[in-house]
Amino acid sequence: MTSLIKMRRLILTALAMMVMGCTSMPMTFPTTLSKDLDLTRGREIRGESCGFQLLMVIPININDRYETAYNQLMSAAGNDKIANLSIEEKWFYAYFGTGYCTLLKATAYPLLNTPNISKKAIEEKLLILKDLRDKQLISEEQERARRQEIVDKL
Amino acid sequence: MKVFIILFSVFLLSACSSGQVVITKAPLEKFEKLGRTEGTGCGTMLLGPAYANFLPAMLNSRYERAYNEAVSNVRGATGLTDVTLQESWYWWVIGTTRCATVAGEAIR
Numbered sequence: 001m002t003s004l005i006k007m008r009r010l011i012l013t014a015l016a017m018m019v020m021g022c023t024s025m026p027m028t029f030p031t032t033l034s035k036d037l038d039l040t041r042g043r044e045i046r047g048e049s050c051g052f053q054l055l056m057v058i059p060i061n062i063n064d065r066y067e068t069a070y071n072q073l074m075s076a077a078g079n080d081k082i083a084n085l086s087i088e089e090k091w092f093y094a095y096f097g098t099g100y101c102t103l104l105k106a107t108a109y110p111l112l113n114t115p116n117i118s119k120k121a122i123e124e125k126l127l128i129l130k131d132l133r134d135k136q137l138i139s140e141e142q143e144r145a146r147r148q149e150i151v152d153k154l
Numbered sequence: 155m156k157v158f159i160i161l162f163s164v165f166l167l168s169a170c171s172s173g174q175v176v177i178t179k180a181p182l183e184k185f186e187k188l189g190r191t192e193g194t195g196c197g198t199m200l201l202g203p204a205y206a207n208f209l210p211a212m213l214n215s216r217y218e219r220a221y222n223e224a225v226s227n228v229r230g231a232t233g234l235t236d237v238t239l240q241e242s243w244y245w246w247v248i249g250t251t252r253c254a255t256v257a258g259e260a261i262r
Contacts, residue, residue: 023242031235031259034181056207057245066241083181087217087239089172091199093208098199098250105174109181 022063027070029106032081037109045082045108047072050101052094065102073104080108125150170210175217177237177256185261188231193223196253213252220256227260234258 049068051061061068073082084107092099126147133143197213212219217239225231237258244251 024240026238026240026257028236028238029178031178031237032181034183037181039181053250056202056250059243062243066239081181083178084176085178085237086174086176087172088174089214089217091170091210091213095205098207106178107180 022059024063024066025070027066029082029085032083032109032111036111037081037083038112039109042083042107042109043080044105045073045076046103046105047074047076048101048103050099052097052099054097056097058097062100065100069102069104073106077106077108080110082106082108122150170214172214172217175221177217177221177239178235179233182235182261185233185235187235188228188260188262190257191224191227191231191234191260192255192257193220193225193227194253194255195219195221195223196251198249198251200249202248207250211249216252216254217256220254224256224258225260230262231260232262233260235261 047069049061049065049072051059051063051065053062054060084105086105088103088105090101090103092101129138129143129146132138133140138146195212195216195218197216198211199207199213200209200211201207221234224234234256235258237256240255240257242253242255
């Protein structure tokens with residue numbers, strides 16, 4: 001009788017576990033027509049994230065790995081538009097569980113008539129300006145004027 | 155014991171990749187929208203318990219199948235735009251099944 005109760009509990013637990021699972025956040029990639037893009041300035045971007053399924057049922061960064069990879073990709077794209085999107089899934093076995101990695105690759109194209117100045121280049125120019133000002137090689141007014149010129153180019 | 159250690163080491167290094175699955179193509183000059191579509195591809199990692207969970211059954215091709223299903227669901231479609239990707243998984247004692255869903259606007 002006791003074993004029958006144990007068996008029933010086991011079956012109920014197994015059934016409950018069977019419906020256990022999760023769904024990742026949906027990632028949407030809007031499409032832009034080529035006539036709006038500067039196709040001469042495409043650059044490859046990527047976003048990657050890994051998670052681990054511990055003991056088959058305990059997800060560690062599993063459900064949000066898509067979101068992380070997506071955010072990395074979008075962050076790399078900045079204001080540019082995405083095309084040529086591809087996805088690659090990798091997994092590896094690690095005895096206590098399985099690791100899963102998601103790699104998103106795409107080409108980022110700037111919109112037509114977007115100035116060809118990268119964020120990094122702007123930051124570098126501003127740092128140089130600050131340095132010149134700190135060394136008192138330029139006046140505050142000159143620094144302000146140069147900053148304005150950089151901003152106007154954007 | 156030696157065989158077990160060798161096998162264990164091999165499995166520890168075992169891994170697999172789906173390969174690159176193209177979801178959206180190069181920027182298009184123009185296209186005709188044919189309606190929303192969706193495709194799902196599922197695969198399972200067998201065989202439980204966890205230490206024996208390294209046998210993929212249709213796992214690596216799930217995105218490719220989901221994409222192909224989404225495109226083939228609409229007659230005349232050659233690709234997708236405004237694509238949405240999503241994954242779900244569930245555990246069923248001796249394995250974990252993962253399903254990839256590719257949705258988007260079918261185009262030609």
